[in-house]
Amino acid sequence: MPAPATVHDALPDTLLRRVKQYSGRLATEAVHSMQDQLPYFGDLDAAQRASVQLVVQTAVVNFVEWIQDPEGNVKFTVQAFQVVPQDLARRITLLQTVEMVRVAMEFFEKWLPLLARNDAQLRALTESVLRYGREIGFAAASIYASAAESRGAWDSRLEALVVDAVVRGDTGPQLLSRAAALNWDSDAPATIIVGAPPPEQNVSVPLAIHNTAKQYDRSALSVVQGKFLVAIVSGPIRPSERFVTELLKHFAEGPVVIGPTMPNLGSAHTSSDEAMSAIAAVVGWPSAPRPVHSLELLPERALNGDTAAMAALNETLVRPLAKGAPP
DSSP, X not given: OOOHHHHHHHSOHHHHHHHHHTHHHHHHHHHHHHHHHOGGGGGSOHHHHHHHXXXXXXXXXXXXXXXXXXXXXXXXXXXXXHTSOHHHHHHSOHHHHHHHHHHHHHHHHHHGGGGOSSHHHHHHHHHHHHHHHHHHHHHHHXXXXXXXXXXXXXXXXXXXXXXXXXXXXXXXXXXXXXXXXTTOOTTSOEEEEEEOOOTTOTTTHHHHHHHHHHHTTOOEEEEEETTEEEEEEESOOOTTSHHHHHHHTTSOSXXXXXXXXXXXXXXXXXXXXXXXXHHHHGGGOTTOOSSEEGGGGHHHHHHTTOHHHHHHHIIIIIHHHHHHSOO
């Protein structure tokens, strides 16, 4: 493959100007080729297809600039993908983008050489298109990697807001809307689990919890709040099930408390209240199992001043005993 300077020498300015002049037509025909070869392309709306055509046309123009760059710098290639609107970047996956690049490059490989006036120009154009296709594929991957990193940071902040709202009891449409953005099913039952976070893993532990939950077809939201790791898991929790055993590996040594399962995320504050009260009172039961259910800690919670625990003990223990006492 010739060096960039050799390619430039083989492609006169008059030829490069012709490539720029035909950029609009080439982009239109390349998009038509995508429609014929890529089934998902037809699902894009008109504005998104126009965005793809703009990217392709920009790529053709930047192809000329790339050839003229003496060091083969790919900055022009990256610019072609930086014009992609965010809604289109979310709509099209990296794999689909690579397929679109492949179709476009195959089209250019077929038609751009027709602009050549001799064999040297034909060879230089063909080899340049192949090299440019490779560079533009790497550029697309770079853009999507950057977007994924930004998306991950945004998701982490959003997740922290959702868990914090549940703990504070700040329920409402905004809570459910944010949770839906994190793929939480609004109708899924919710269970709160509270323990200590593993040392020096505060940032990575929510992702580890997500992965474990996904392995067992569950959803999970989690965040480190001070000295506690708070997790919201979809569905009921049984301490003896394998899922719980795997989940506990993401908590530090020490007590882990499971709150009651609530019908949905909007009512999960009750589970959070009980779990938080139980984790504060578990010190009163040094030999408590791990994990321990918040109901098993009613006496310790009551002694710790939890009025809800006092009421529950009165309803489930004191009154029945009083009714059964001899006159």
